[in-house]
Amino acid sequence: MTKVASRLPDILKRHDAAILKEWVNEQLSVSRPEAMKESALREHAQRFFGLFRDAVQSGELGDVSGPAWAAVREMLGELSQSCTTLGYTPTETATFVLSLKQPLFTRLRQEVGRDAEALADETWAVTGLLDQLGLYTTEVFLKGREDLIRRQQQDMMELSTPVVQLWDNVLALPLIGTLDSARTQIVMENLLHKIVETGAAIAIIDITGVPTVDTLVAQHLLKTVAAARLMGADCIISGIRPQIAQTIVHLGVELANVVTKATLADAFQIALQKTGASIGKATAR
Amino acid sequence: MATAVSAEEMRPLGSSEDVVVVRQVVRALAVKLGFSLVDQTKMVTAASELARNTVDYGGGGTVRLQTITDGKRIGLRLTFEDKGPGIEDLALALKDGYTSGGGLGLGLGGAKRLSNEFEIVSRPGEGTRVSIARWR
Amino acid sequence: MDRIPILRMSEFLLVTIQVDMHDRLAMALQEDLTDQIVRHRSHGVLIDISTLEVVDSFIGRMIGNIAGMSRILDAETVVVGMRPAVAITLVELGLSLPGVRTALDVDKGMQLLRTSLHGTSNGAS
Numbered sequence A: 001m002t003k004v005a006s007r008l009p010d011i012l013k014r015h016d017a018a019i020l021k022e023w024v025n026e027q028l029s030v031s032r033p034e035a036m037k038e039s040a041l042r043e044h045a046q047r048f049f050g051l052f053r054d055a056v057q058s059g060e061l062g063d064v065s066g067p068a069w070a071a072v073r074e075m076l077g078e079l080s081q082s083c084t085t086l087g088y089t090p091t092e093t094a095t096f097v098l099s100l101k102q103p104l105f106t107r108l109r110q111e112v113g114r115d116a117e118a119l120a121d122e123t124w125a126v127t128g129l130l131d132q133l134g135l136y137t138t139e140v141f142l143k144g145r146e147d148l149i150r151r152q153q154q155d156m157m158e159l160s161t162p163v164v165q166l167w168d169n170v171l172a173l174p175l176i177g178t179l180d181s182a183r184t185q186i187v188m189e190n191l192l193h194k195i196v197e198t199g200a201a202i203a204i205i206d207i208t209g210v211p212t213v214d215t216l217v218a219q220h221l222l223k224t225v226a227a228a229r230l231m232g233a234d235c236i237i238s239g240i241r242p243q244i245a246q247t248i249v250h251l252g253v254e255l256a257n258v259v260t261k262a263t264l265a266d267a268f269q270i271a272l273q274k275t276g277a278s279i280g281k282a283t284a285r
Numbered sequence B: 001m002a003t004a005v006s007a008e009e010m011r012p013l014g015s016s017e018d019v020v021v022v023r024q025v026v027r028a029l030a031v032k033l034g035f036s037l038v039d040q041t042k043m044v045t046a047a048s049e050l051a052r053n054t055v056d057y058g059g060g061g062t063v064r065l066q067t068i069t070d071g072k073r074i075g076l077r078l079t080f081e082d083k084g085p086g087i088e089d090l091a092l093a094l095k096d097g098y099t100s101g102g103g104l105g106l107g108l109g110g111a112k113r114l115s116n117e118f119e120i121v122s123r124p125g126e127g128t129r130v131s132i133a134r135w136r
Numbered sequence C: 001m002d003r004i005p006i007l008r009m010s011e012f013l014l015v016t017i018q019v020d021m022h023d024r025l026a027m028a029l030q031e032d033l034t035d036q037i038v039r040h041r042s043h044g045v046l047i048d049i050s051t052l053e054v055v056d057s058f059i060g061r062m063i064g065n066i067a068g069m070s071r072i073l074d075a076e077t078v079v080v081g082m083r084p085a086v087a088i089t090l091v092e093l094g095l096s097l098p099g100v101r102t103a104l105d106v107d108k109g110m111q112l113l114r115t116s117l118h119g120t121s122n123g124a125s
């Protein structure tokens, strides 16, 4: 329907420089995102406008999810993403797109002003089109934010569980606080990477600071021990308090193949013996 | 919300070389979808198990690779299908350690543990279809 | 047909698996390796899988078989360099490679073999 009727493609083609100028000026005067520099704004506006103009030529004005609009979407996606990292609000990003309405309306009024019905149709089409694009920036923006938050969460988890090198060949992972399944998984993966990085022969997982252990967490612990063994490192679990020992037994989790020690100090001693034994032999001949 | 398929492709599974190709295709897809390294590895390994079963026991078949979404999450679904002899006793076949072909008997159970969703349909004399999915 | 090369390193054999192996290649490796153990009277085999991005039950079984056959021929097998993601996946798969020794890298694997063969980690070469 709009495909035949709209004069927008024609108008954009004939007045593109003028419309772009009006649009940029309008943004500079009113709704410029705080952090967006004038030069950056001009550059974004120019790029967006060019892509927008070309996409409009396809005649596909009712739906921006098609291939004709791929380049526009991609550009907006990039813009929203960079806005996320620069700290713009979603409103600011969307306003960038929506502010194009005004100059377009002005042109439409000049070109089809006499025909009220046509003007209404055209205005409706332009509004619909820019709203869709504006909404799209918001969606991408929110997704960008979510990703950012997730990444920060992960960073924080890694920070809160530092793997420390106790000695040549000996790592320790003192776990503190409640372990849920997701955290345990990240922590354990982290430990395995540290083992590769440092070439440690033994890793001590100390759970003195962990109030409770449920089945899933216990299983993750054991899987980590098994994975470390496949990689060529031994694990010792230390600091299993009586209460946790009971839970583990109740849960029926098999701890038979895992070396456990009451305290980190005990575990460290064993670790030194194990690594020291081979060093001792090597040097003593 | 119902799961929607956003992209899909088919691959033949006729030989051990095809299994290698499927591993590579699954890896590339999982990377593209942004799976973590561990999740990529889990999915590729599960795919390898099921692809080999299709070739070894099913007499060859196909795998359909689908990118899926439930509105919130994005995921990867793999469906292995053959028109081979089928499996008489599914419960037995799924049991770790059971093998009729000198394997370790870990393929089916392992693929189930390595994925978030697992479905198997098999009719003796008609064939077998195994489908797994993993969300990012 | 291509084959996976087997290197001699002092008294040991070293196999570095680099390609995504299809099944026939894996079978050929098993045969070649047993041949070489006998020919060179090797007492240790190092299988370096540090470049492997996937290990499935088939490769797992092959490694187990190599270890088993080597043991019969009086050689010990050490698997070295398994990546964390692969290790995590293998555990989930249910494969723990019982009876196979492991080490973080080739050097540590050699030390391990020397210690267990000579009771010292810097045995004469």
Ligand SMILES: Nc1ncnc2c1ncn2[C@@H]1O[C@H](COP(=O)(O)OP(=O)(O)OP(=O)(O)O)[C@@H](O)[C@H]1O
Binding pocket: B049, B053, B054, B057, B058, B082, B084, B085, B086, B087, B093, B094, B098, B099, B100, B101, B102, B103, B104, B105, B106, B107, B108, B109, B128, C057, C058, C061
């Ligand atoms: N597509 C199939 N068609 C017919 N039978 C099958 C199929 N897939 C699996 N099976 C049967 O189920 C059994 C168990 O399969 P599973 O993959 O768990 O173990 P496996 O292939 O025997 O050994 P592994 O995979 O550990 O090397 C097989 O031995 C086979 O009898």
Ligand SMILES: [Mg+2]
Binding pocket: B049, B052, B053, B103, B106, B107, B108
């Ligand atoms: Mg199998």
